[in-house]
Structures are given as C-alpha cells and as structure tokens.
Amino acid sequence: MAGNDAGTIPQWTGGLPKDAGQENKDGFLGDPFASEKPLFTITAENVEQYKANLSEGQLAMFKRYPSTYRMPVYPSHRTTALPEDIYAAIKTSALKTEAIEGGNGLKNFSESRYYAFPIPRNGLEAVWNHITRYRGRTLHRSIVQVTPQASGDYTVVRFEDKVGFPDGLKDLDTSKASNMLLYYTQRVISPSRLAGNVLLVHESIDQVSQPRMAWQYNAGQRRVRRAPQVAYDGPGTAADGLATTDNFDMYNGSPNRYEWRLVGKRELYIPYNNYKLDSPSLKYSDIVKPGHTNQDLARYELHRVWEVEASLKPGERHIYAKRRFFLDEDSWQVAVSEQYDGRGQLWRVGQAMLIQHYKAQVPMYTFETLNDLVSGRYLAIGMKNEEKHGIEFGIDLSASEFTPAALRNAGVR
Secondary structure, three states: OOOOOOOOOOOOOOOOOOOOOOEOOOOOEOOOOOOOOOOEEEOOOOHHHHHHHOOHHHHHHHHHOOOOOOEEEOOOOOOOOOOHHHHHHHHHHHHHOEEOHHHOOEEOOOOOOOOOOOOOOOHHHHHHHHHOOOOOOEEEEEEEEEOOOOOOOOOOEEEEEEEEOHHHOEOOOHHHOOOEEEEEEEEEEEOOOOOOOEEEEEEEOOOOOOOOEEEEEEOOOOEEEEOOOOOOOOEOOOOOOOOEHHHOOOOOOOOOOEEEEEEEEEEEEEEOOOOHHHOOOOOHHHHEOOOOEOHHHOOEEEEEEEEEEEEEOOOOOOOOOEEEEEEEOOOOOEEEEEEEOOOOOEEEEEEEEEEEEOOOOEEEEEEEEEEEOOOOOEEEEEEOOOOOOOOEEOOOOEHHHHOHHHHHHHOOO
16 A cells, blocks of 8 residues: 655555546546646657666567657556455455466355455466456446558457456356356447457356357358357457457466466556546547557556566467566556567567546556567557447346357347
C-alpha cells in the first residue's frame, strides 16, 4: 500500500470511487484526470535519461521508431479498486489456494475464484494472479481489431465478446464447474468474409488434466467443429500471423509449457489511466498509425510491477522461446510483455493501455497492442471508440449461452 521513497509513486488509498467521473448514455467513461498535463515526454533523444525505469521491449520501440515513438509521462495515480466481496475472496485465496503438483492448476480455489496467490512466492504464482484476476463476473463488449500494414493501411475487424465467470452465470451447476475459470464467446461482425464466424471457449483452470475446450462455428459451412488449435501458439483470430492465441489478454491459457522465474519488483513507466484513448470522441484513424498506435494520445505513469520471466521447458514447443511479463502490482494485469524467438532475439512487444472502470469497479484496459519489431507491423485489439456502447459489466448471462448447441444461433448473419 505504501508509496515509494521518492514520492513519485503514491500510497494506495482505495483506488477510484464509483463516482470518480461521469459515464455518458452509451456507457463511455469520463476522464477523471482530463486536466492533467504530462510531467515530461520520453523520446529517442532523451531515452537514456529514463532507461532505468523502462523495459528492454520499451527501449526497443524507441530504437525501432526513433522519430515517432514517444511516452508522455503523467503523475501517478493508484486507481485500482475492487468490490468488497472480491477483497474478501483475495483473503480466502491467500489462506487456502495451493498449486497442484507441477503448478499447472489450483486446488482449494473454488471458494474464492480470484487472485490465486496475492502474496506470490515465485513467478508461476505471480502469473496465476493475472490469469485469475477480477474482470467483472460477466461482461459484454463490441470491439475492433486492426493489423495495419507498414504503410498504416488497415481493415477493421469487429467482434462481439461475451464472458461469464462461474459465479456470474445463471443456471450453472457450480459443483460441476470447480475446474472452470470462465466461459467465452467471440462473434465476428465484420468484414463480410468473416461475419458470422463464432468461437466458443470453456476455459479450465488445470488445462493438463482437463484441456481447454473450444469450438468454432463456420458461417460459410454452417458447421460447428472442435477447435483444438485455439491454444498456446495457435494463430489468433484474424490476426494476420501477428499474434498467437495466448497473446490475447496479454497472456492466457495454461502455463505448463514454461518454467517461470520471479525476477522481482521494479518501478516502470507503464500505460495507466488511459481514458483519453477510450474516448468516443476519437476515430480509429486518430489512433491507428504506421508502426504503432498514436503515442501522443497515450498516458504513462510510474508504477511498481512484478517482473516475471518464462523460459520454454525442454521438450515443449512454442514459437516464443522466452517471454517476459511486467504485472501491475495493484491490478495484477500484465501491462507490458516481451516475446523472444528461438535465437533469443526480442521479437514482439506488447502493452495494455490500462484503465479503471470505476463505476463497475473493474480494472481492465481500453485496448492492447502487440508490435512485431521484425516486420514493422502490429496488432491492436479492444478499441471501441466508434462502437455504439462501452463495455457492459454485470449483465445477465446464462450458462446455456455458452454451449456448442448455441453456437449456430449466435452466428446467424
């Protein structure tokens, strides 16, 4: 809870209250910090001055895009706030949750369901906190994904996502879902060549004993099929080869293919309180630029992060031989990620533009990006500035909506 000695990171005093700002009629949040100006801006010219608080991936972005990449740094605000019953669940996790042998799953976790290891002792426990963090018991969002060419040209892919956690779904027998983390559907709205395709995922906790179950409905074939490729380094949906399945949400899925090392804590400039980027006053063309998203609209703050390094286990296969994650200490959201190829070269750099949904008391991000340093291209997913509504939390969802039988109805164009 304490701030740092320099006074540049404040004490945590409970985060943003529910009435921290105004929410418009379409569910978009007002910016509680709209009047603030950057303290300074990091550029390729002065980056050496700030490198102690930057990751290798962030430094690589300045080197790759020296004339356009910048990081406006603002005063730090520890805005993460959760519902009271989630704080109670965190205490239960601290007392009861244990990793099963090998760390691939959790036991004594069904009672709490969130933040498996609030006092982590190793890297695996730290990354489990990201995987099991609170994202609202149910949510619905209409978002877009872009994969711009190096020139900046892009096509918008629209998705409709629904997520339900076991404690938020109606008609779910929770006694039979003790190993289930969440249920997820992703429906493609456009472009027309992809419209109507739907992905359904039943995300298990221990994916070694009970692998993730995924199905896809192909609108052209009007068929539902199992989709075992939707895991690990399988290609991300409509990602044009720029992201793997487990890049989504900065990192998802079973951690069993890697050895995890907790490097420690450090102070890092990370994306934080990015309400400006979430504004419905922006067009996607304001955000999507050649090489990377518009950094003039971004907001960075100095925060403490947990640094975790993942190395591929001998005999396991993944296109990323090593990965590094920087987890925000308050929300446990991965804020910055680094992916390395088999030669040990830094390949892709990810970042989540963090935001606190103060009315719903959910820490999340307005969108996430993954920059390919080799090709000069990137993927951005989660933008909703031009959509009809912001993210909706706490909506009524039934377990019957997350079944293979429901896929065909969901995919009707």
